[in-house]
Amino acid sequence: MLAYRHAFHAGNHADVLKHLVLAQVLRHMAAKDKPYTLIDTHAGAGGYSLEGRYAHTKDEFQGGIARLYQRNDLPKVLADYVALVREFNGGGALAQYPGSPAIASLLLRADDRLHLYELHPTDERILRAFLGSRPHTTVGLSDGFAALHKELPPPSRRGVVLIDPSYEMKADYAKVLAAVREVLERFAAAVVLVWVPQLRTLESQQLPQRLQNSAAKSAPKGWLHARLTLAAADARGFGLLGSSMFVVNPPHGLHDALHAVLPFLVETLGQFEGANFLLEQQAA
Numbered sequence: 036m037l038a039y040r041h042a043f044h045a046g047n048h049a050d051v052l053k054h055l056v057l058a059q060v061l062r063h064m065a066a067k068d069k070p071y072t073l074i075d076t077h078a079g080a081g082g083y084s085l086e087g088r089y090a091h092t093k094d095e096f097q098g099g100i101a102r103l104y105q106r107n108d109l110p111k112v113l114a115d116y117v118a119l120v121r122e123f124n125g126g127g128a129l130a131q132y133p134g135s136p137a138i139a140s141l142l143l144r145a146d147d148r149l150h151l152y153e154l155h156p157t158d159e160r161i162l163r164a165f166l167g168s169r170p171h172t173t174v175g176l177s178d179g180f181a182a183l184h185k186e187l188p189p190p191s192r193r194g195v196v197l198i199d200p201s202y203e204m205k206a207d208y209a210k211v212l213a214a215v216r217e218v219l220e221r222f223a224a225a226v227v228l229v230w231v232p233q234l235r236t237l238e239s240q241q242l243p244q245r246l247q248n249s250a251a252k253s254a255p256k257g258w259l260h261a262r263l264t265l266a267a268a269d270a271r272g273f274g275l276l277g278s279s280m281f282v283v284n285p286p287h288g289l290h291d292a293l294h295a296v297l298p299f300l301v302e303t304l305g306q307f308e309g310a311n312f313l314l315e316q317q318a319a
């Protein structure tokens with residue numbers, strides 16, 4: 036039984052980092068004429084209301100997109116991401132937040148392919164209604180990890196894989212690692228984006244290093260790891276401290292683009308004095 040619903044978290048600081056990186060990668064992919072495929076293994080509902088009871092349960096978006104939406108002094112790459120969120124809101128006030136499928140639908144070109152997987156039946160239904168009729172798009176009510184073997188290599192030999200589980204179950208950490216290994220075995224040139232929560236658990240702390248070890252062995256263009264630490268743990272040691280985006284075969288220029296933005300995000304989204312960022316990269 037899946038309890039996680041992304042509607043409670045949409046637009047929080049973790050979404051800001053994730054979707055900022057996703058947008059940059061998709062912009063890079065569009066710089067070449069040849070079409071590509073985006074496989075989103077954990078797609079969610081596609082887009083989310085920020086006005087309903089889900090978003091207001093914890094008001095997480097107030098610590099994320101809401102702090103950026105009205106600003107006109109954003110670094111270029113951040114301004115580009117916020118412009119996409121504004122576009123999703125029809126240029127008006129912040130009332131809804133685009134999930135990864137919506138960000139993709141704003142950036143994919145007519146010939147690019149979008150393959151979405153979502154296991155929660157309600158979210159999958161919303162996603163299908165939203166994007167199911169987009170050309171070159173498939174929506175599967177099935178396990179995104181298990182789908183990778185049939186998805187790769189993509190027909191055009193250009194592909195991006197976004198792996199963004201909820202980590203509701205500890206097994207997700209091992210599954211993410213196995214999925215990245217499988218992607219690299221089947222299609223070493225894939226650009227793989229993995230979202231990793233920053234928690235005080237061994238699994239969360241070890242995953243970036245494990246991903247680095249795998250990518251160092253088999254990714255032709257190496258890896259990049261961007262982490263934002265924005266909050267302190269609560270008295271019991273719980274809570275989301277921040278998150279990482281781990282990128283296998285990162286596009287040229289991504290490191291410099293993030294270097295110009297992460298200090299601004301620490302300043303703007305940080306919730307405690309120790310807020311900080313880490314940006315590391317290894318070219319193959």
Ligand SMILES: C[S@@+](CC[C@H](N)C(=O)[O-])C[C@H]1O[C@@H](n2cnc3c(N)ncnc32)[C@H](O)[C@@H]1O
Pocket residue numbers: 037039040041053076077078079080081133134135136152153154155158177178179180199200201
């Ligand atoms: C963090 S949310 C995804 C958010 C989305 N990628 C975005 O950025 O807007 C994770 C989603 O994965 C779904 N899920 C959990 N296990 C899954 C699996 N094995 N395959 C596909 N979807 C899964 C959950 O129901 C949830 O909607």
